[in-house]
Amino acid sequence: MTLLHxxxxxxxxxxxxxxxxxxxLKRIHxxxxxxxxxxxxxxxxxxxxxxxxxxxxxLNNLNWVPSLGINFNVYLDGLSLLFALLITGIGxxxxxxxxxYLSKHKEKLNxxxxxxxxxxxxxxxxxxxxxxxxIYVFWELTSIASSLLISYWYTREKSVYGALKxxxxxxxxxxxxxxxxxxxxxxxxxxxxxxxIANADLVMASSLFIPAMILVLxxxxxxxxxxxxxxxxPDAMEAPTxxxxxLHSATMVKAGIYLVARLTGVxxxxxxxxxxxxxxxxxxxxxxxxxxxxxxxxxxxxxxxxVSQLGLIMSLLGAGSAAFYFQDGDNALYMTAxxxxxxxxxxxxxxxxxxxxAAGIIDHETGTRDIRKLGGLMTVLPVxxxxxxxxxxxxxxxPPFNGFLSxxxxxxxxxxxxxxxxxxxxxxxxxxxxxAWIASVFTFLYCILMFSKTFMGKFDISKLKVKHVHExxxxxxxxxxxxxxxVILFGLFPNLLAYSLIxxxxxxxxxxxxxxxxxxxxxxxxWHGFSPELWxxxxxxxxxxxxxxxxxxxxxxxxxxxxxDLFNYAYDYGFDGFIKxxxxxxxxxxxxxxxxxxxxxxxxxxxxxxxxxxxxxxxxIQSLDLSPIPVYFWLVILVFVCSxxxxxxxxxxxxxxxTTGVSGFIVALLxxxxxxxxxxxxxxxxxxxxxxLFMLVFYHLPKxxxxxxxxxxxxxxxxxxxxFGLMITLxxxxxxxxxxxxxxxxxxxxxxxxxxxxxxxxxxVNVILVDxxxxxxMLEILVVSMAVLTVVSLIRLRFKGSEDI
Amino acid sequence: xxxxxTILAGVLVTVATYLLLSKSLIRVIIGTAILTHAAHLVIMxxxxxxxxxxxxxxxxxxxxxxxxxxxxxSIVIGxxxxxxxLVLAYRTYQELGTDKLDKLRGNPDE
Numbered sequence: 001m002t003l004l005h006x007x008x009x010x011x012x013x014x015x016x017x018x019x020x021x022x023x024x025l026k027r028i029h030x031x032x033x034x035x036x037x038x039x040x041x042x043x044x045x046x047x048x049x050x051x052x053x054x055x056x057x058x059l060n061n062l063n064w065v066p067s068l069g070i071n072f073n074v075y076l077d078g079l080s081l082l083f084a085l086l087i088t089g090i091g092x093x094x095x096x097x098x099x100x101y102l103s104k105h106k107e108k109l110n111x112x113x114x115x116x117x118x119x120x121x122x123x124x125x126x127x128x129x130x131x132x133x134x135i136y137v138f139w140e141l142t143s144i145a146s147s148l149l150i151s152y153w154y155t156r157e158k159s160v161y162g163a164l165k166x167x168x169x170x171x172x173x174x175x176x177x178x179x180x181x182x183x184x185x186x187x188x189x190x191x192x193x194x195x196x197i198a199n200a201d202l203v204m205a206s207s208l209f210i211p212a213m214i215l216v217l218x219x220x221x222x223x224x225x226x227x228x229x230x231x232x233x234p235d236a237m238e239a240p241t242x243x244x245x246x247l248h249s250a251t252m253v254k255a256g257i258y259l260v261a262r263l264t265g266v267x268x269x270x271x272x273x274x275x276x277x278x279x280x281x282x283x284x285x286x287x288x289x290x291x292x293x294x295x296x297x298x299x300x301x302x303x304x305x306x307v308s309q310l311g312l313i314m315s316l317l318g319a320g321s322a323a324f325y326f327q328d329g330d331n332a333l334y335m336t337a338x339x340x341x342x343x344x345x346x347x348x349x350x351x352x353x354x355x356x357x358a359a360g361i362i363d364h365e366t367g368t369r370d371i372r373k374l375g376g377l378m379t380v381l382p383v384x385x386x387x388x389x390x391x392x393x394x395x396x397x398x399p400p401f402n403g404f405l406s407x408x409x410x411x412x413x414x415x416x417x418x419x420x421x422x423x424x425x426x427x428x429x430x431x432x433x434x435x436a437w438i439a440s441v442f443t444f445l446y447c448i449l450m451f452s453k454t455f456m457g458k459f460d461i462s463k464l465k466v467k468h469v470h471e472x473x474x475x476x477x478x479x480x481x482x483x484x485x486x487v488i489l490f491g492l493f494p495n496l497l498a499y500s501l502i503x504x505x506x507x508x509x510x511x512x513x514x515x516x517x518x519x520x521x522x523x524x525x526x527w528h529g530f531s532p533e534l535w536x537x538x539x540x541x542x543x544x545x546x547x548x549x550x551x552x553x554x555x556x557x558x559x560x561x562x563x564x565d566l567f568n569y570a571y572d573y574g575f576d577g578f579i580k581x582x583x584x585x586x587x588x589x590x591x592x593x594x595x596x597x598x599x600x601x602x603x604x605x606x607x608x609x610x611x612x613x614x615x616x617x618x619x620x621i622q623s624l625d626l627s628p629i630p631v632y633f634w635l636v637i638l639v640f641v642c643s644x645x646x647x648x649x650x651x652x653x654x655x656x657x658x659t660t661g662v663s664g665f666i667v668a669l670l671x672x673x674x675x676x677x678x679x680x681x682x683x684x685x686x687x688x689x690x691x692x693l694f695m696l697v698f699y700h701l702p703k704x705x706x707x708x709x710x711x712x713x714x715x716x717x718x719x720x721x722x723x724f725g726l727m728i729t730l731x732x733x734x735x736x737x738x739x740x741x742x743x744x745x746x747x748x749x750x751x752x753x754x755x756x757x758x759x760x761x762x763x764x765v766n767v768i769l770v771d772x773x774x775x776x777x778m779l780e781i782l783v784v785s786m787a788v789l790t791v792v793s794l795i796r797l798r799f800k801g802s803e804d805i
Numbered sequence: 806x807x808x809x810x811t812i813l814a815g816v817l818v819t820v821a822t823y824l825l826l827s828k829s830l831i832r833v834i835i836g837t838a839i840l841t842h843a844a845h846l847v848i849m850x851x852x853x854x855x856x857x858x859x860x861x862x863x864x865x866x867x868x869x870x871x872x873x874x875x876x877x878x879s880i881v882i883g884x885x886x887x888x889x890x891l892v893l894a895y896r897t898y899q900e901l902g903t904d905k906l907d908k909l910r911g912n913p914d915e
Contacts, residue, residue, distance in 0.1 A: 627853070
């Protein structure tokens, strides 16, 4: 256990303490205690920057289940550190914000902070682990914590719906991912990511490469809300706003991004990886930005905008993965995409966090998040308006904010894609930047829409539930102000991040491309001449404004009014369909009738036995060593078969008992003929007692009625019973013939020889029963005793209040 | 003779299965009893029905005693089970007033 291990486990330990703090220190908001932890961790992780920026990595081993190759190894490089800083940094701000957002009198703060800390620890575990299984464990913990946080207000139906939906989708992806990890283990024999990257050639050459890749990507895409798994994210907006800001914009939804970035070293360089990720990212980007325009809820807009921005980062990672195809240090072209991805990752976390917090403030102060009721808040909430303006401008990609820089880099990356000349890109590669550009127009549009609908126009208090609207308390504004300040800071001085955070992260995403001692060239410039990217940005702004100006015209079209995502219908109907389908399936087979179950069982036995005999060409009855049949035996058989066959046709109770008795006595006679005196005696005795019992019971039972069975049912019964009888006969014959084929000596010779010498008895059967195999007899006695007790208690015990016998 | 006895056992199983598939509880119980006979005959037959004396020392070359011991155990257990099911049927009829398996189906909501 090193300090880094403790850093991952610390939030979990703290989570245990929260309920006590909440219970015994009620006067102080529990959030203040929690706040210390992410702050300390943030400072701790900051101390690693000098190490990682000089290309150093830290690996600390801790055995967990070494026999299965599962070890809690902590691995810290540029990428892990970037995520750890995001998690702890934004975590601190979110905790601070939540202290003012959640009232200590009304809310169950103990639940909230336990879940939040659990999430924070799990997220740190995901980004700091080197072992795939450990990543999976923490991955599912984030899913669970996320669902708990979404359903924080568990009395609201929509919260529970959102939590379940996110749970189903992310756990589905998580399980697929586990399958992918297992396949990777099958290929390379290790769960360690570093060793997998070292063996990337082996993985590439394997026939399991594509299945493993798709399964892992399912995990990453569901978690990062990629198309068409994005539908859980808008419904997760039922969570408290600090949760939305933390989990559903800055950290958890980037776990998938992290995984893709981390495993680029393993899968990157293959055309499948490039195409799947790039296309999924672009489709998500476009779909998310178009859907965001249609939303009327502030958090709904932000949710779809998150989906869209995640798609942007994902497509950049896809485009950047082509770097592995060339495997050289020339980073002018494709590494730009990875640079843009990492840079935008940071930028998105800053501006999206601040925007969510601003939306939370608006909700908190006005009581609604519906943009149709809001308007003209600029003078009422000036600070919030400023924060939103900065965040939205950055999101839309306007200078001088950091979003502008990453959007320019995004365009550069996408334009570079067309110049690759690999993976068939020369033919239709031009579509990629065009789609990216269209999506950016919509991004710009929803940013303007959100701002104008919320802050501009006329302020109308009558639409709101609250009587008086005023600016949020200072404490609530601290976090968004810090984030907005970062947006401006990173916008004006992007190179602050360049070699401290971005370059190490790029080196971690693309391992093995640089020779030791080399560094990627990271220089983010504001102005690089009248490049195509700049013209694209101009185009975005102009077209976006045009669309906004003509907004009145298409405001009432079906496109704008429809809020629901098409895939929500698919999910809802699919979910209902699954439930209805399984109910239907259960209803047709679980009839509750004993007879039907008998039919299933017997049919299966018949089919399995018949198939086995057919498959192994049984019964192989060639020249069996059979005993001769005495003449009188035929007579016995005749009587026996007659007495048996008429049983089903008897409708008189006494006749039925007598016929059954007769067959039992004939069995006793058969035993006599087979030279089994003890059996014959026992059978006679027991048959007599049985007949008496039958008589006794039948006296209390109703008369048998002639049952009219439909002929179809009769035929089914007949086929099954004849088939079953046939199988038993053939099976026993096969057993007999095989016994003769193998021709082992019978064990009985020992009993015959030693019955007198060893046990001192002449009756061999009795000696076997009480001496050689006495245990059977003892337990058989137990069976009989239990039967007696059962019979007695069945008759004597009455719990329903009916009279005793 | 072994072939004949196994065929006989097959006939017993056929009738027993037919009874097990009927609606009346009593017929089901009789079916199980007949199934027991069939099992005994099969055990006898597959062990071989060689001619010999009764399995008592000093009588000469005895038949195989082991299947006889097995069947003896089985007869007693079969009887115990039959007794329980009979009493169960009796109590079922007493409490629920029917011996028709179709009606003994429990709650439709389950």
